[in-house]
Amino acid sequence: MKRVGILTSGGDCPGLNAVIRGAVLSGEQTHGCEFIGFRDGWRGVLEDDTLPLPRSAVRGISRLGGTILGTSRTNPLSETGGHAVVSAAMGRHRLAGLIAIGGEGTLTAARILSDSGINVIGVPKTIDNDLGATDYTFGFDTAVQTATEAIDRLRTTGESHHRCMIAEVMGRNAGWIALHAGMAAGAHAILIPEHRVPLNQIAAWVSSAHDRGRAPLVVVAEAFVPAGQKAPYSPRGLDTFGRPRLGGIAMLLEQQLQEMTGIETRATVLGHIQRGGEPTAFDRVLATRLGMAATRAAAAGGWGTMVSLRGTRISTVDLGVAVGTVKVVPESRYREARELFG
Numbered sequence: 001m002k003r004v005g006i007l008t009s010g011g012d013c014p015g016l017n018a019v020i021r022g023a024v025l026s027g028e029q030t031h032g033c034e035f036i037g038f039r040d041g042w043r044g045v046l047e048d049d050t051l052p053l054p055r056s057a058v059r060g061i062s063r064l065g066g067t068i069l070g071t072s073r074t075n076p077l078s079e080t081g082g083h084a085v086v087s088a089a090m091g092r093h094r095l096a097g098l099i100a101i102g103g104e105g106t107l108t109a110a111r112i113l114s115d116s117g118i119n120v121i122g123v124p125k126t127i128d129n130d131l132g133a134t135d136y137t138f139g140f141d142t143a144v145q146t147a148t149e150a151i152d153r154l155r156t157t158g159e160s161h162h163r164c165m166i167a168e169v170m171g172r173n174a175g176w177i178a179l180h181a182g183m184a185a186g187a188h189a190i191l192i193p194e195h196r197v198p199l200n201q202i203a204a205w206v207s208s209a210h211d212r213g214r215a216p217l218v219v220v221a222e223a224f225v226p227a228g229q230k231a232p233y234s235p236r237g238l239d240t241f242g243r244p245r246l247g248g249i250a251m252l253l254e255q256q257l258q259e260m261t262g263i264e265t266r267a268t269v270l271g272h273i274q275r276g277g278e279p280t281a282f283d284r285v286l287a288t289r290l291g292m293a294a295t296r297a298a299a300a301g302g303w304g305t306m307v308s309l310r311g312t313r314i315s316t317v318d319l320g321v322a323v324g325t326v327k328v329v330p331e332s333r334y335r336e337a338r339e340l341f342g
């Protein structure tokens with residue numbers, strides 16, 4: 001019987017548990033595989049922290065947010081890690097290979113390990129939807145749904161007070177959540193990292209909506225850089241991997257737009273609410289199919305690949321190709337949305 005290890009790494013997102021369940025059920029029922037889980041991503045691999053994953057351990061979990069395995073941003077290539085340590089952990093547990101569920105960071109590390117001879121299959125996850133080799137990542141649909149519901153609520157209070165409301169959403173260097181939630185909620189301006197907009201243009205959109213008797217609604221992505229600024233707003237230091245922690249641009253805009261337009265303005269940073277809670281049906285289905293496909297690839301010895309969504313089909317792509325491209329919002333999508341601003 002083929003034994004496979006599973007781990008979830010990087011920021012969590014709704015749907016991780018559905019991947020784990022899909023992989024384990026399909027493995028047990030169709031491919032004769034057996035699974036163990038590593039706790040907290042690569043940390044569990046480096047520190048040999050594992051749990052058994054029989055079918056009974058994944059019962060009913062696909063609707064649960066978060067990950068039953070836990071996650072971390074531990075680097076498997078740090079001085080306490082590397083090929084030898086990962087390989088030893090796999091040997092100890094007699095694993096044919098690993099299924100690593102993560103974003104571009106996790107999958108980049110997985111690719112480096114794969115290049116050094118470790119058997120890995122990647123499963124793309126992230127609310128940011130910024131992975132190039134898959135049409136959608138699971139977690140994104142749920143984050144957009146959650147953000148849209150929150151923005152709808154901001155709109156009703158904004159309307160009562162005749163205020164301009166600003167909602168800041170996550171997404172790292174991609175504006176997908178802002179674009180989709182902003183369009184779904186009918187925002188008067190959507191601000192994304194891929195597109196510079198001068199402050200006076202944003203103020204003009206806000207004033208125009210206000211002049212028509214609307215409560216202006218601005219949706220801004222956390223890494224939006226107003227024209228004239230050099231880099232995304234990141235006053236909160238660095239994360240555990242040494243990258244700037246984004247967040248707070250909405251507060252800056254609140255002050256600037258209020259001054260420029262004379263309209264009372266309030267900003268809300270939605271933050272980690274977007275990563276929590278139950279996955280939507282779309283994300284559960286996508287995640288389950290990706291988990292099943294990962295097991296299928298493992299059973300067939302298709303190591304060094306990532307499972308991905310292409311149209312409505314699940315396919316596999318080389319890990320090297322998978323981590324090579326970040327998927328940002330194309331100009332045409334922004335132009336389309338922009339027709340409705342103001």
Ligand SMILES: Nc1ncnc2c1ncn2[C@@H]1O[C@H](COP(=O)(O)OP(=O)(O)OP(=O)(O)O)[C@@H](O)[C@H]1O
Binds near residue numbers: 009010011077104241
């Ligand atoms: N370029 C890289 N090379 C090697 N290891 C990396 C690289 N980028 C990230 N990692 C390791 O993988 C971990 C997970 O990456 P990261 O924190 O970016 O999360 P992710 O898997 O991309 O998910 P998300 O960005 O959606 O939270 C990092 O904390 C780091 O330890």
Ligand SMILES: O=P(O)(O)OC[C@H]1O[C@](O)(CO)[C@@H](O)[C@@H]1O
Binds near residue numbers: 011127128170246275
């Ligand atoms: O959970 P942390 O470490 O604060 O990371 C937040 C980041 O992770 C994400 O939620 C997912 O990549 C980004 O949208 C956000 O910038």
Ligand SMILES: [Mg+2]
Binds near residue numbers: 010103104105106
């Ligand atoms: Mg990442």
